Amino acid sequence: MTFDGMWEALASVGRDGRSGGYRRHAWTAQDAAxxxxxxxxxxxxxxDVVTDRAGNQWAxxxxxxxxxxxxxxxxxxxxxxxxxxxxxxxGVVSAFAALDALRDRGFRPARPIAVAHFGDEEGARFGIxxxxxxxxxxxxxxxxxxxxxxxxxxxxxxxxxxxxxDAAHLGPDAETLKRVGTFVELHVEQGRGLADLDRPVAVGSxxxxxxxxxxxxxxxxNHAGTTLLADRDDPMxxxxxxxxxxxxxxxxxxxxxxxxxxxxxxxxVNAIPSHVTAWLDARGDDEERxxxxxADLAALAETYRGTVTEESWTDITAFPAGIATxxxxxxxxxxxxxxxxxxxxxxxxxxGVPTAMVFVRNPTxxxxxxxxxxxxxxxHAGVRALAAVVEDLAR
Amino acid sequence: MTFDGMWEALASVGRDGRSGGYRRHAWTAQDAAxxxxxxxxxxxxxxDVVTDRAGNQWAxxxxxxxxxxxxxxxxxxxxxxxxxxxxxxxGVVSAFAALDALRDRGFRPARPIAVAHFGDEEGARFGIxxxxxxxxxxxxxxxxxxxxxxxxxxxxxxxxxxxxxDAAHLGPDAETLKRVGTFVELHVEQGRGLADLDRPVAVGSxxxxxxxxxxxxxxxxNHAGTTLLADRDDPMxxxxxxxxxxxxxxxxxxxxxxxxxxxxxxxxVNAIPSHVTAWLDARGDDEERxxxxxADLAALAETYRGTVTEESWTDITAFPAGIATxxxxxxxxxxxxxxxxxxxxxxxxxxGVPTAMVFVRNPTxxxxxxxxxxxxxxxHAGVRALAAVVEDLAR
Numbered sequence: 001m002t003f004d005g006m007w008e009a010l011a012s013v014g015r016d017g018r019s020g021g022y023r024r025h026a027w028t029a030q031d032a033a034x035x036x037x038x039x040x041x042x043x044x045x046x047x048d049v050v051t052d053r054a055g056n057q058w059a060x061x062x063x064x065x066x067x068x069x070x071x072x073x074x075x076x077x078x079x080x081x082x083x084x085x086x087x088x089x090x091g092v093v094s095a096f097a098a099l100d101a102l103r104d105r106g107f108r109p110a111r112p113i114a115v116a117h118f119g120d121e122e123g124a125r126f127g128i129x130x131x132x133x134x135x136x137x138x139x140x141x142x143x144x145x146x147x148x149x150x151x152x153x154x155x156x157x158x159x160x161x162x163x164x165x166d167a168a169h170l171g172p173d174a175e176t177l178k179r180v181g182t183f184v185e186l187h188v189e190q191g192r193g194l195a196d197l198d199r200p201v202a203v204g205s206x207x208x209x210x211x212x213x214x215x216x217x218x219x220x221x222n223h224a225g226t227t228l229l230a231d232r233d234d235p236m237x238x239x240x241x242x243x244x245x246x247x248x249x250x251x252x253x254x255x256x257x258x259x260x261x262x263x264x265x266x267x268x269v270n271a272i273p274s275h276v277t278a279w280l281d282a283r284g285d286d287e288e289r290x291x292x293x294x295a296d297l298a299a300l301a302e303t304y305r306g307t308v309t310e311e312s313w314t315d316i317t318a319f320p321a322g323i324a325t326x327x328x329x330x331x332x333x334x335x336x337x338x339x340x341x342x343x344x345x346x347x348x349x350x351x352g353v354p355t356a357m358v359f360v361r362n363p364t365x366x367x368x369x370x371x372x373x374x375x376x377x378x379x380h381a382g383v384r385a386l387a388a389v390v391e392d393l394a395r
Numbered sequence: 396m397t398f399d400g401m402w403e404a405l406a407s408v409g410r411d412g413r414s415g416g417y418r419r420h421a422w423t424a425q426d427a428a429x430x431x432x433x434x435x436x437x438x439x440x441x442x443d444v445v446t447d448r449a450g451n452q453w454a455x456x457x458x459x460x461x462x463x464x465x466x467x468x469x470x471x472x473x474x475x476x477x478x479x480x481x482x483x484x485x486g487v488v489s490a491f492a493a494l495d496a497l498r499d500r501g502f503r504p505a506r507p508i509a510v511a512h513f514g515d516e517e518g519a520r521f522g523i524x525x526x527x528x529x530x531x532x533x534x535x536x537x538x539x540x541x542x543x544x545x546x547x548x549x550x551x552x553x554x555x556x557x558x559x560x561d562a563a564h565l566g567p568d569a570e571t572l573k574r575v576g577t578f579v580e581l582h583v584e585q586g587r588g589l590a591d592l593d594r595p596v597a598v599g600s601x602x603x604x605x606x607x608x609x610x611x612x613x614x615x616x617n618h619a620g621t622t623l624l625a626d627r628d629d630p631m632x633x634x635x636x637x638x639x640x641x642x643x644x645x646x647x648x649x650x651x652x653x654x655x656x657x658x659x660x661x662x663x664v665n666a667i668p669s670h671v672t673a674w675l676d677a678r679g680d681d682e683e684r685x686x687x688x689x690a691d692l693a694a695l696a697e698t699y700r701g702t703v704t705e706e707s708w709t710d711i712t713a714f715p716a717g718i719a720t721x722x723x724x725x726x727x728x729x730x731x732x733x734x735x736x737x738x739x740x741x742x743x744x745x746x747g748v749p750t751a752m753v754f755v756r757n758p759t760x761x762x763x764x765x766x767x768x769x770x771x772x773x774x775h776a777g778v779r780a781l782a783a784v785v786e787d788l789a790r
Contacts, residue, residue, distance in 0.1 A: 082669065083661075129665065190618045191622070210620055221766070223586075223764075237638060243631055260631070262631075265414075267657070268478075270475060270676050271476070272655055365626070368619070
């Protein structure tokens with residue numbers, strides 16, 4: 001199966017007919033279809049598929065326990081709600097295609113190679129991004145993971161069990177991790193760095209610090225028509241003030257801050273809300289400044305009797321400069337770029353795994369949207385780059 | 396079945412275990428249970444139950460076609476999301492209890508009397524309040540009603556059909572309306588007028604003008620971590636500005652304005668929204684000032700490429716002063732109060748039906764909330780008042 005053939009096979013999985021975007025969330029029927037697709041592609045290539053305790057899939061060429069640690073390439077297959085086709089799947093499809101290209105030219109690796117599929121990278125269902133790699137490395141506590149709930153109150157443990165994965169065994173998986181000598185994740189760029197530089201691929205230097213916080217704003221439900229303005233305790237007003245303050249604070253702190261998810265209770269046209277929950281996504285170049293910004297916003301929330309609770313935080317991640325420089329040279333002097341997006345590569349790097357990233361040009365920079373795009377020629381260039389990287393690192 | 400017994404029987408229908416509030420929405424299983432309860436109470440009293448073309452239920456004592464038009468008492472049984480127990484059901488239960496009290500003392504009416512149950516008063520599912528009475532009088536076009544959709548995209552026509560009601564026959568129902576000589580709706584007060592006056596019941600003078608508008612704010616979905624602030628088209632910022640402006644405008648125009656319902660797409664923590672939809676509920680004493688306020692807010696929305704669409708509008712409704720004065724005198728000089736809440740009584744009054752309302756004290760004024768309350772003694776006082784009204788108007 002060629003790159004284009006694999007791409008075509010995935011195109012319809014979890015696609016929303018109305019938005020044209022993808023809804024591929026962890027431990028759903030769509031997720032099961034993606035896992036089956038992955039196992040099928042591995043099988044077709046004679047790779048050994050292992051699912052680790054956290055539910056990530058690994059397709060090994062060679063025996064990492066006998067001849068490892070190995071070189072791992074791959075990414076994730078899940079999406080944000082109404083996400084694009086490239087964020088995640090491009091890395092997995094390119095990994096299989098790079099292996100094919102290497103085998104076609106008779107490459108014999110000096111160490112085992114795996115294609116990895118990390119589960120629940122976007123955290124769209126249970127709220128924690130990179131849940132699969134975080135559980136694997138112990139960055140996310142197994143009990144906390146099991147107890148996370150989706151919008152319908154279903155816990156991750158129940159969702160996993162329904163999907164046929166044993167949630168009782170979740171936890172740091174040293175046996176799996178020690179097989180990973182080096183990890184390289186190819187990913188569509190989520191900005192316009194390459195487009196501005198007029199280059200098809202880049203090497204990642206690191207990931208800016210980023211986190212997610214939950215904002216809870218209490219109010220008093222009451223009739224929208226009969227309650228005097230002076231008698232109201234309307235948390236929607238507090239949300240509005242918070243949203244505008246977050247934007248202003250981001251400008252001040254050279255950061256980005258986003259309220260992209262809101263839940264209103266009871267969400268009736270003629271009812272003053274009893275409670276508003278919103279989520280803040282905040283990132284920047286400087287950890288201290290992002291932290292200071294969120295502290296300011298938490299203080300603002302307090303003036304409305306609100307609370308801001310950290311759901312996840314990832315320090316600045318620098319990929320080892322040695323590998324990045326080597327790959328940039330290998331790839332005809334490819335640019336070396338940092339990103340504001342979190343990745344499983346960042347989680348593995350923080351756990352001490354030598355890690356690198358390869359980015360593929362995104363002409364508009366748009367991501368987490370049905371409009372996300374990469375030109376086919378650039379995708380093929382990404383596959384060639386990844387094959388060169390594997391050849392270099394596994395020779 | 397006594398008032399207290401009927402109240403008890405309804406207490407568990409559609410009650411949400413978590414909030415303690417009610418979720419009784421049109422053409423759902425809960426709605427079907429309420430309709431069955433209504434038919435059972437009517438049957439128990441030997442009343443003839445007729446369902447009109449709009450799906451409202453009428454339980455007649457006597458033959459309105461031979462001896463009418465009759466006197467109708469009643470209200471609705473549905474709720475807003477997480478609504479209280481009293482808003483609606485108090486009027487229906489009190490109507491049955493008032494009939495019982497009159498029969499117990501051997502009252503023989505000079506004209507037919509009905510207990511009415513109006514469907515879909517809150518509009519919680521399809522967005523149009525008083526849908527049952529509006530369809531009945533022609534204030535809501537049948538084709539428009541059939542095409543209204545709920546949050547899952549189910550049309551009212553489909554929901555009705557699934558519930559066993561023929562949606563093809565929706566439309567103004569002159570045959571039903573001409574049976575209604577007078578309509579009296581008893582309702583829990585949704586403010587503190589009676590509590591402040593230290594009185595158990597009041598008579599309604601009228602309903603302040605009120606309406607609902609849908610606010611659509613377009614944006615561009617993009618990655619929350621990688622999209623520069625300057626590159627963002629984030630409709631959440633527009634919503635925040637609108638919410639704060641609505642509050643300010645309400646203060647300026649002696650009105651109330653509420654954004655109680657919000658829908659964010661795709662509603663992902665790490666995605667800048669592609670679209671935000673919100674609803675504005677606005678009411679006041681003065682039609683022109685409410686209209687002017689909404690026009691100002693629509694102009695603000697336009698600066699964000701947003702649109703404001705009217706979903707419903709009800710002019711000021713004055714109940715006939717003659718009946719109100721007569722009932723106030725009858726009820727020991729009960730106060731005569733206006734309300735900011737819409738009611739089926741208002742729709743019928745606008746259609747030319749001689750109409751009155753009786754309000755029962757609400758100690759906190761809280762409504763559209765699980766905390767909505769009326770003391771049992773006051774509910775019983777409401778039943779006595781309604782019985783006196785029926786005796787007076789049907790003697």
